[in-house]
Amino acid sequence: xxxxxxxxxxxxxxxxxxxxxxxxxxxxxxxxxxxxxxxxxxxxxxxxxxxxxxxxxxxxxxxxxxxxxxxxxxxxxxxxxxxxxxxxxxxxxxxxxxxxxxxxxxxxxxxxxxxxxxxxxxxxxxxxxxxxxxxxxxxxxxxxxxxxxxxxxxxxxxxxxxxxxxxxxxxxxxxxxxxxxxxxxxxxxxxxxxxxxxxxxxxxxxxxxxxxxxxxxxxxxxxxxxxxxxxxxxxxxxxxxxxxxxxxxxxxxxxxxxxxxxxxxxxxxxxxxxxxxxxxxxxxxxxxx
Numbered sequence: 001x002x003x004x005x006x007x008x009x010x011x012x013x014x015x016x017x018x019x020x021x022x023x024x025x026x027x028x029x030x031x032x033x034x035x036x037x038x039x040x041x042x043x044x045x046x047x048x049x050x051x052x053x054x055x056x057x058x059x060x061x062x063x064x065x066x067x068x069x070x071x072x073x074x075x076x077x078x079x080x081x082x083x084x085x086x087x088x089x090x091x092x093x094x095x096x097x098x099x100x101x102x103x104x105x106x107x108x109x110x111x112x113x114x115x116x117x118x119x120x121x122x123x124x125x126x127x128x129x130x131x132x133x134x135x136x137x138x139x140x141x142x143x144x145x146x147x148x149x150x151x152x153x154x155x156x157x158x159x160x161x162x163x164x165x166x167x168x169x170x171x172x173x174x175x176x177x178x179x180x181x182x183x184x185x186x187x188x189x190x191x192x193x194x195x196x197x198x199x200x201x202x203x204x205x206x207x208x209x210x211x212x213x214x215x216x217x218x219x220x221x222x223x224x225x226x227x228x229x230x231x232x233x234x235x236x237x238x239x240x241x242x243x244x245x246x247x248x249x250x251x252x253x254x255x256x257x258x259x260x261x262x263x264x265x266x267x268x269x270x271x272x273x274x275x276x277x278x279x280x281x282x283x284x285x286x287x288x289x
Contacts, residue, residue: 005198006148012048012197013141016041021134031117032081035074042071047193050157051149059140066133077121079228080113086229090255095247097240105238154198155286161191163275169267178227185220192217202285212270219263226252226259 019041023034046067052059087109092102140146149157168184192213199206230252234245273281282288 005151005154005201008197008200009048009051009149010141013045014138016045016048017134017137017141020045024130031077031121032113035077035081035121039071039074039078042067043189044193046071047190048197050161050190050194051154054153054156055147055149059146063133063137063140070130070133074121077113077116079225079232080109080116082225083229083232084109084113086225087233090229090251091233091248095244095251097244097247101239105233105240108238151286152288155282155288158191158194158198158282159275159279161187161194162278165191166271166275166278169271172264172267178224181220182224182227185217185224188213188220189217205281205285209270212266216263216266216270219259219266223256223259223263226256 020038023029023037023041026034046064049059049064084106087106091097091105165184165187168187172184192210195206195210195213199210230249233240233248240248
């Protein structure tokens, strides 16, 4: 099993870095799609690199920090693109506002997205620096002197990740703040990527849990999109009056409440096991004595 995990982990990281390079340099792909795919790849890379956490000198801190930097630079662009979609879905279809104002706001959202594409994606890419990062990362993957994670390291990280998420869940409420829920989602997403990677080890257990996590994190992602969208629309630059803002707030709050009720039910199902029970199951799956 150890060799299988090592090989799969290296191949997965190589595949992800190749995907990042492709979408950073692709000329036939829209920037919004490229940003989405790059961010997903970076998130998956960070989740898998956690398996190296207990191993000294495997991946430099510099590599991890660089991934975080690239991902952070792309966050505002992704949010801007989603804001345009939500504007069409929520305000254009469900809120009674003059067509003239709807057109003006849509133009401002599109203009902001265009500026962010230029500033955060096109101009902000230092190709030389990016290529150095890619080379360094690939060297680390192939470095035969680096110790690779064994079933013990993977077992430890899964238990740690589950425990952290379980602890956050104990304080979870359907009325929780959007930023709190977003932080929760990021940790759940990491666990999702880790489960997805290791599910071949016990498909009966991990495939069910992976599917549960996928639905939860997608819904939490939708909730965060609504939260960010409302903050954007409340900005004075869009010239909505108080009554219009109130209508928008009520509509978005209604949508969030419906989503959070579903999320709560799914979270209870996913965390039906305590960390102690989860650890025992992992010990059995990984044959940790």
